[in-house]
Amino acid sequence: MVSVDCHLHLGVVPSQIPEWWLTEMYRPYGGGALANYDGQWIVDLLDRSGVDVGLVQGGDMRRTTFSPDHPAEHDVFVPNDYTAEQVALFPDRLKGVAVIDPIRDMGAALEELDRCVNELDFRALKLLGSYLHFSPNDRRLDPIYEKCIELDIPAHFFTGWTPIIMARLENADPVHLDEVGRRFRDLKVIIAFADPWIDQCTLLVAKHPNFHADMYHYSELGPESLFEALDRFRSLSALDRVLYGSNNSDKVRVGRAEATVPDVYRNVNRVARELGAEPFTAEEMAAILGGSAARLYGLGG
Numbered sequence: 001m002v003s004v005d006c007h008l009h010l011g012v013v014p015s016q017i018p019e020w021w022l023t024e025m026y027r028p029y030g031g032g033a034l035a036n037y038d039g040q041w042i043v044d045l046l047d048r049s050g051v052d053v054g055l056v057q058g059g060d061m062r063r064t065t066f067s068p069d070h071p072a073e074h075d076v077f078v079p080n081d082y083t084a085e086q087v088a089l090f091p092d093r094l095k096g097v098a099v100i101d102p103i104r105d106m107g108a109a110l111e112e113l114d115r116c117v118n119e120l121d122f123r124a125l126k127l128l129g130s131y132l133h134f135s136p137n138d139r140r141l142d143p144i145y146e147k148c149i150e151l152d153i154p155a156h157f158f159t160g161w162t163p164i165i166m167a168r169l170e171n172a173d174p175v176h177l178d179e180v181g182r183r184f185r186d187l188k189v190i191i192a193f194a195d196p197w198i199d200q201c202t203l204l205v206a207k208h209p210n211f212h213a214d215m216y217h218y219s220e221l222g223p224e225s226l227f228e229a230l231d232r233f234r235s236l237s238a239l240d241r242v243l244y245g246s247n248n249s250d251k252v253r254v255g256r257a258e259a260t261v262p263d264v265y266r267n268v269n270r271v272a273r274e275l276g277a278e279p280f281t282a283e284e285m286a287a288i289l290g291g292s293a294a295r296l297y298g299l300g301g
Contacts, residue, residue: 002299003262003290005046005054006156007192007216007245010086011078012036016058018073021065021164028163037248039086043093045248049260052290053299057097057126058083063104064133066166080112084120095297096122097156102144103134110147117151123297124190126156130172131164137179145184154296155187156214159201160194174201181208188296190243193217202229206236212296213238215288216245223258223267230268230280230288239284243293265289 011017013034022034035041039056046054058078065076080098087094098116100109116122125148129136136157148155159174174197177189181204192214193201205211213233218226233239246261258264265288269279280288294300 001286001289001291002053002294003051004244004293004297004299005049005051005246006190006243006293006297007214007247008042008045008054008056009078009248010037010039010042010056010058010083012038012082014073016078016082017076018065018067018070020067020070020073021076024067024165025163039089039094042086042248043090045246046093049246049262051244051246051262052093053294054094055097055124055293055297056083056086056094058099059128059131060099060101060104061128061131063101064131064166080116080120080122083122084116087120095299096120097124097126098122099126099128100144101132102127102141103132106140106143110143113144113147114151117153122153123299124154124156126158128158129176130158130162130167130169133168133171135171135173135176137176142183145180145187148188149184149186153188154190154212156190156192158192158194160192160197160217162194173197174204177204177211178207181211185210188212190214190296192245198229202232202236202238205241206233206238212241212243212292214243214245216247216249218264219246219249219261221264223264223271226264227268227271227275227277231272231277234280234284239280240287240292242288243296244289262289 061076065074083096087096102109159172188210190212191201205213272279
């Protein structure tokens with residue numbers, strides 16, 4: 001069965017992403033290299049992790065990006081055409097995810113989304129409410145949701161905290177998605193799990209049959225936390241809507257047996273044995289690591 005990473009970012013420093021922005025992003029983690037995340041970098045990550053296919057996205061935060069210390073450097077803009085160029089270099093390994101700013105120009109956003117899917121073969125839309133200062137239940141976004149249903153693609157929502165100061169945490173509360181799920185029952189939704197709302201994200205996925213869980217939050221944790229999360233999804237009959245996502249992470253876990261993020265998933269049954277709990281079947285783990293995503297994104301395999 002194909003393995004899929006649903007959460008990967010493209011971007012070049014400083015032409016597409018200012019250095020100050022990445023410095024601010026990685027400040028709580030002790031800093032980080034100002035890497036250029038192009039298609040080759042992503043494919044190398046997939047190879048190290050033993051993953052077949054990655055969903056890659058750019059970003060458009062031009063309208064809201066600002067730092068008083070760098071007033072002239074306000075563009076975070078990784079165009080969809082750049083994503084398409086990188087996907088074209090590795091068509092069997094990478095699939096595109098559209099990014100738009102629906103508040104800047106709704107008409108243009110709808111046209112761009114249509115172009116990305118019908119001309120560039122992108123497989124999903126990513127919406128960044130906290131960065132772009134809108135909540136998912138903002139009625140101005142209704143045409144976007146209707147377009148996603150028409151195009152039969154999922155809408156992937158970033159939720160939770162971010163170190164970027166200009167981002168609005170109040171717009172990242174996943175509870176706003178409950179209204180979206182009630183009003184657009186045919187809309188396929190992916191929730192990117194993050195603190196401080198892990199429980200809310202879990203229950204939203206369990207409540208709405210078209211909601212899915214992007215588990216990138218667990219890419220920096222061990223199999224103990226992941227087992228607890230997966231066991232809860234199993235108890236809520238929602239395990240078949242859990243998706244593997246890494247958020248560009250392949251950090252070696254010092255002192256642990258897990259060298260890559262997929263290794264964390266592969267070790268959850270060790271935790272189950274230690275706890276005397278029910279292990280996950282090979283079929284369930286294969287679905288989490290790619291089968292469910294392949295179905296959602298129309299990848300085959």
